[in-house]
Amino acid sequence: MARNCVARLAMALAASWAAAAPALAQATQTEEQERRGALLRNLPEWAAKRQFGQQTAAAPMAARSIGSYAKGCLAGASALAVDGQNWQVMRLSRNRNWGHPDLIRFLEGFARRAPGEAGWNGVLVGDISQPRGGPMLTGHASHQIGLDADLWLTPMPSRRLSNAERETMSATNVVRSDWMDVDPSVWTPNHTRIIRLAAKDDKVHRIFVNPAIKKALCREAGGDRAWLRTVRPMWGHNYHFHIRMGCPAGVGGCEEQDEPPEGDGCGAELDRWLAMQHKAIFGPKPPPGPKKPPPPPMSVDALPPMCREVLVAR
Numbered sequence: 001m002a003r004n005c006v007a008r009l010a011m012a013l014a015a016s017w018a019a020a021a022p023a024l025a026q027a028t029q030t031e032e033q034e035r036r037g038a039l040l041r042n043l044p045e046w047a048a049k050r051q052f053g054q055q056t057a058a059a060p061m062a063a064r065s066i067g068s069y070a071k072g073c074l075a076g077a078s079a080l081a082v083d084g085q086n087w088q089v090m091r092l093s094r095n096r097n098w099g100h101p102d103l104i105r106f107l108e109g110f111a112r113r114a115p116g117e118a119g120w121n122g123v124l125v126g127d128i129s130q131p132r133g134g135p136m137l138t139g140h141a142s143h144q145i146g147l148d149a150d151l152w153l154t155p156m157p158s159r160r161l162s163n164a165e166r167e168t169m170s171a172t173n174v175v176r177s178d179w180m181d182v183d184p185s186v187w188t189p190n191h192t193r194i195i196r197l198a199a200k201d202d203k204v205h206r207i208f209v210n211p212a213i214k215k216a217l218c219r220e221a222g223g224d225r226a227w228l229r230t231v232r233p234m235w236g237h238n239y240h241f242h243i244r245m246g247c248p249a250g251v252g253g254c255e256e257q258d259e260p261p262e263g264d265g266c267g268a269e270l271d272r273w274l275a276m277q278h279k280a281i282f283g284p285k286p287p288p289g290p291k292k293p294p295p296p297p298m299s300v301d302a303l304p305p306m307c308r309e310v311l312v313a314r
């Protein structure tokens with residue numbers, strides 16, 4: 001009984017997540033600013049997302065990813081240039097093109113390989129991290145230590161996008177309207193190639209995509225399947241894919257994630273995800289219970305102690 005309740009709650013949360021996440025990731029500058037303003041009016045001073053969300057420059061310290069992907073911060077960040085030969089950064093007003101220098105170098109190299117190895121002119125880069133990492137005012141639980149990057153599932157056009165286009169243009173939703181497979185009118189073999197290119201890099205420990213995308217990758221991978229282990233199903237992620245690098249070598253304080261389970265992940269686990277997602281979006285909604293207040297925001301104290309130094313470094 002209790003188990004069933006928990007499952008229903010998870011389902012309800014998942015439904016709101018699945019509905020809200022793409023909208024958040026795709027929000028235009030105006031929508032994003034309204035959301036930030038409303039949040040700031042209600043957030044206590046000690047909230048980590050208030051403190052880190054308002055930082056505008058990197059902490060001038062040696063580069064270091066501190067803590068875990070969803071509870072940590074970033075010292076000595078580098079910014080990805082907003083334009084490269086094979087990439088363009090989107091939503092510049094968010095100022096989230098900051099990452100650990102290892103991730104920034106990886107992204108530059110990856111973008112350069114996109115034309116030759118995936119048939120894309122280049123990549124459109126969404127959120128990486130804030131200048132000092134940490135929790136964000138809007139969107140994302142992770143992206144806190146400069147080792148996560150969202151890449152749009154839209155190939156980079158051959159021209160430079162204007163600032164206005166970068167704020168308002170929407171990425172491509174590649175998932176079919178029943179959320180059980182990709183949409184064949186927008187999905188291409190090059191989508192598989194670009195995700196595979198990232199997944200085959202040893203520095204990339206995980207890639208998150210919608211379960212419907214993983215289904216397509218499983219079908220299209222053919223005999224070369226080891227890379228599929230790196231690609232994990234996740235809510236949302238139907239407009240972009242999410243690259244997660246492992247902790248940089250030789251520096252302590254960065255919490256590595258467990259290895260993904262063995263195997264290509266194309267069997268029972270994927271089926272469960274597809275069924276769970278379908279039920280969350282289309283299934284009967286649980287009867288409305290008493291509304292619980294939202295949990296309090298994460299405080300600066302909840303982060304590793306060194307994140308206080310990162311916050312105040314000048």
Ligand SMILES: [Zn+2]
Nearest residue numbers: 148149150242
């Ligand atoms: Zn992401």
